[in-house]
Amino acid sequence: MKNWFHQAWRPALVMFVILVGWEFACRMFQVPSWLLPTPTEIGVEIVQGWRDYHHHVLSTVHLTLVGFVIGVSVGIMVAVMLHLLPKVHQAVYPLMILSQNIPIIVLAPLLVTWFGFDDLPKLIIITLVCFFPIAVNMIDGLKRTDQDLIHYMKMAGAQKRQIFTKLEFPYSLPSMFSGLKISATYSVMGAVISEWLGGNRGIGVYMTLASSSFRTDRVFVAIFIIMVLCMVFFGLILLAEKLLIRSQSSGKEDQS
């Protein structure tokens, strides 16, 4: 706990100074609240508006989780497949990178045209932004598996399947978690962006409504919620990593 405080007080202080400066500047120059609300106004709206917006939050959390799970599964499957089938890797890897160059803003309306206003186009968008960091990191991790350990496994008579399950897959877990951390934050952003497409629920919707009615304080509430969601999500991944990855020195054992 003490240790945690030790690490947290510096960024907390910076944050506090920024907020205080913001508050003073707004009051001093009498900035109208539709242009830039003060932190206190935003704080009040966060508390008072909870009953109006909490169903949006729940809806976004739900969408994010479902999208994240699908995206992660696709990412892991792609990584494993490309690793086990080098020919497919050659053929597909460039396409995978290209898939990340499609601007979501352009793709989103197209997806709606094709799949309607259901959850499907939203989930496709989240999956698209989520699977990539996991796939790329995990493929790297699988490829970097210690050659000495692979040699040992082969000499010991391990089959290809055993080498994969007992060595390569566990070896790639730390890399997979690097990908998961990025995907976790991407998935929240992906969910919010996909909610702009339409529908009547979600932080994205709440945000669009707020900005079109000049409720700038609510826009900031939305930003605040997105940030909190990202952080909570990121924290959960860190926790899972701690629980799952054993041994202090994950990765290569140091030379004796």
Next chain:
Amino acid sequence: MSVLDIQSLTKDFGPQTVLQGLNLHVAEGEFVSLLGPSGSGKSTVFHLIGGLLQPNHGTIYLDGENINGQTGSISYMPQSPSLFPWRTIIENVILGAELFGKPDKEKAKQMLQRAGLGDYIDAYPAELSGGMRQRAAFVRSLLSPQSFICLDEPFSALDEFTRVDMQKWLLSIWEEERPSVLFVTHNIEEAIFLSDRILVLSEKPANVMEEINVTFDRPRSEDVMLTNDFIAMKKQIYQTLRGE
């Protein structure tokens, strides 16, 4: 039973010939050392026996069966300990057995006790010293189902004191079970102290320059290292390696 017989083994890596017509025989229960300078192709011999590489010429027989390019026929302890960092010591030492069926955890625990690793059964490799890791890797090769054991410079990364301790420990274990062992080293004393027979390898392309029978009584104690016979043998091997 486990008898290894290698006949006129040749291995090229591209243009360079690393092994040239190597002949080698390890009888049942015999401890044979391959002694040669660094880079002479000692590990390559093991990679060939272990089936990682295919020889260009020659045949490797284990108990009369041709095992060219066939993995899983020998128990192997690599030059680096090659323990899995996410497995505890007990999980590491049963790995070789685990590949072929259900490993015997009780036996593994006993072996670890005897190797002086009783307090580290559930520790991770990163928590062990270099010598302890080598011991764990050796226990793993003993617990593997294959009975012929290949040890690749297991003690070369250790300091002098630890190395002598480890050699004594290895001998004590070996004398109880008497497996057939092919041992690779570039340390002359180590080879004499441990082996029944020493094969001295030449520089590239490697071949057996000299074969020496070591006849000191077993069980051996480290006092043997100070006898005149021992020192004379060391000198003889040294001169062979120097090409005199």
